Amino acid sequence: MKFEKGEELNWYWHREIVDMSDAEQLREDVMGLYYISKDMHHSSKSNQVLKDKFQEHKDLIDELIDKDTKKIAKLEKEIANIKFSDSIVDVNDEWIQFNGDIIRFGALKFKHEDLQKHHVNECVRIGNNYEHESLTLERSYQDVVERMPYGYLNADNYDHFVKIKLEYTNQTREKFTLFCERVQLEMPALSQKKISCQYNWLDRKNSFEMQKECLQQMQSKIKSEYITSTIQHIIEEEAAIKAEQEYLKSKEDQLHKTEKRHQTLKQWREKKIAQFILHSEKRKKNHEEQLQKERELQLKEEKRRESIKYQLQLYKEELEREKEKQKELELELQQKLNAEKELQKSINEERVKVRQEERQKKLKEKERQYRQMLLERQDLERRLELLCQSVAIHAESDWSRTTKDTCSFMKHREKEVENQWYKTVGYSSDEILKDNRMKMSIALYRNGLANSKYGNQVLQTARPN
Secondary structure, three states, X not given: XXXXXXXXXXXXXXXXXXXXXXXXXXXXXXXXXXXXXXXXXXXXXXXXXXXXXXXXXXXXXXXXXXXXHHHHHHHHHHHHHHHHOOOOOOOOOOOOEEEOEEEOOOOHHHHHHHHHHHHHHHHHHHHHHHXXXXXXXXXXXXXXXXXXXXXXXXXXXXXXXXXXXXXXXXXXXXXXXXXXXXXXXXXXXXXXXXXXXXXXXXXHHXXXXXXXXXXHHHHHHHHHHHHHHHHHHHHHHHHHHHHHHHHHHHHHHHHXXXXXXXXXXXXXXXHHHHHHHHHHHHHHHHHHHHHHHHHHHHHHHHHHHHHHHHHHHHHHHHHHHXXXXXXXXXXXXXHHHHHHHHHHHHHHHHHHHHHHHHHHHHHHHHHHHHHHHHHHHHHHHHHHHHHHHHXXXXXXXXHHHHHOOOXXXXXXXXXXXXXXXXXXXXXXXXXXXXXXXXXXXXXXXXOOOOOOHHHHHHHHHOOOO
16 A cells, blocks of 8 residues: 555544454554655655654554453463363353353253253243142032032932033023023922023033133143143254354364464564564654754754844944934924914914904994994984974874775776675685784794794684684
């Protein structure tokens, strides 16, 4: 397998090597890693990364060797157990306990005897169970028969009662009624209650006899079945034991082969680990030389940075001196500006004072001219009033003549014809204009208060005529 530069290589080390093909694959991977390290020797950072990967791979190889050693020890233990045991045992057998180690409680050559005992005991237990049930049933039957051999009748009437009962086998209510009527006719000494008790007693006796017969048949059948199954099971177990012995023998051969393979793999791993150690030492030496060169370069770089730092410090000091000089010049200029401002302030105050005096003079002159104009107007009005008084008319007015209509208006009104086509609904323009609210709105509009809050408030409080 070939690897590209910078490819992740640790994916393989998490696999478990079980044969030599995987070992060859591991060897190819390691050689690929070695060639990549040769290509990357020019970069110290890449060398450090490669060194870390080598160390990680070495640790993983050690872990794999430990795991294989444990597996080999476990296999050796199993081989020893198989060699020195009296018989070959299957670990997965249900007759063997397994708690970390194999604990045998009996050899397999005695297993068929245990099975025989187990089946015999089972047969005995089932036979005893059936015998116990049959004895219990027989005792109950004997109690019934010995205490009451003919039930509630005597020997003479018993056979005749049984014959009548056999004729009425179907136990329906009508048949039972007919049966009772016939028994009373043929045996008038028996009451209805006694007939019913005798009828039930016969049913119970028949059921006891049937159960006893069934138990006896079942007991004989189960005994024969258990004997045949026991023989068949023992034959099958003997065949299984032979198959297990053959399987474990093949397993022992396989374990020997696996042990040899693991030994070969272990030697190969030890060899590769030694090669890795030598290669890592060489890389370590080269890495130390590279680090020494880097330290020298770092010292040179530090000296260069120190010189640059010193020059920067000198440059900063020069800048600070220039800033101080600039501040001194700014202070001098500020002082000159302040002096000029003071001088200009005094000049401006004098100018303002002169302008105020001139303004006062102009105002006084305007006031004098306005007073002169008022005096002239009053004098003119006075003279006009005197002129009006000199030409005034002394006459009285006729109130009735001035308030009535004129002659021309009356003639025009007489000639006018009013054509009223429909009834007038609403108000005329004259009526609307006579309303107080309309007059108020016109007055507010003329004074510029139509859309003001005051105008709205006045119109809301106004009332119609």
